[in-house]
Amino acid sequence: MTERLYYTSDVLECTAQVRRCDQQSEGHYAIVLDKTIFHPQGGGQPADKGWIAGMPVETVLQQGDDVVHILAQPLAANAVRLEVDALCRALHARLHSAGHLIGYAGEQYGWRPVKAHHWPGEGRITFAAGENSREPEIQWLDEFIEGWRSAALPRHIAFEDGRRKVRFDDLPAYDCGGTHVASLAELGSVVIGSVKMKKGQLIVSYTVQ
Template identity: 45%
Template sequence: MTTQALYLDSHALHCEAELLACFQEGEHWVAVLDKTVFHPQGGGQPGDTGRITTHCGERAQVLHTQKAGDIIQHVISQPLPTGPVTIAMDKEPRNTHSILHSLGHLIGNIGQQNGWQPEKAHHWPNECRVEFSPREHVIELDEHTLLQHLTRLIAANLPMRSHTKSDGTRWVAFGDLMAWPCGGTHVAATGEIPANIRVSTKLKKGKLQVRYQIMDVG
């Protein structure tokens, strides 16, 4: 069984789907659908939340979304019967996650262009960071320099572009910047990222860590 992932190349917040299975797991219930607009936790991005409503009017809150193999599991507040449903995602948390994930990609590109190789990234609100290891020739990156680069890339309003290779890996880039393998959600263009960014840098044992946040969204 494979869940059709509609969230990858769509900004849809809701869709019609078929609830294929519902089972209890610990204190909560898990719903499996044939397709979904919900992004599961992974790739440094939190899972989406929202609602599932049956055609009979029964409703459950989606508390978390996770992946198990090729199946996307919706952790819900109560059991629901199988059959046709309408699913609706919470807009504001998704928008926040997309902004922070996109900003992480921009920081990764800036580091790459200055001789730093991105190794890890985490895009959760209030915990955002990108970690780099040095390559042969590196240029020092401080907060002021990073903000200058970010301001320029945001003002350029670079469009997000994605493509999937023959091995099934999805690659994401903004404008002509380097593409990265990524299964997350993003803004349609960099101009959607707010300008009030705060960054901090830390160099430890030769490795660079950049922490970041946008003051309006976490």
């Protein structure tokens, strides 16, 4: 099992031990470490970018309890230095945090978030209708989001029954394994591009600036 340091820490550099290195194909090696600061692709969020032992990480995947790092060259079973691309991590964290705020805002109008896609240029939250739900206008969602953002609400992480919970101040906690800003002061602007209905679901498209 890979220890996921990004669950509890925002550090972008660390040292880890190579546990396994398997060749997948020509020029592609799957590296498993005892611990990692790299968020793998999953949970609606793309993989972190960065370097291991000075080599670019091509992608990061989940395989059972392990996090697998794909590199173009093999690594020996030694201690190696990990470095996450700070700009990439910041963008992913902002997008994921903005997605949570859109989820909270949609709930104010009777909608329940059921699916999220926090990728750059493709951000969207899908909601299922709840009791007495009504379709919100973009400016209504903006007002809630801007209020929370301007209050610079802090992030809180907790673990309950083996599940990781993420919330901002006293807003509801969502089950989530992703990365987030430490405070909404770091969020920047959330820009909602569209709000539309499709097959009884509400879909909100967004980005951050």
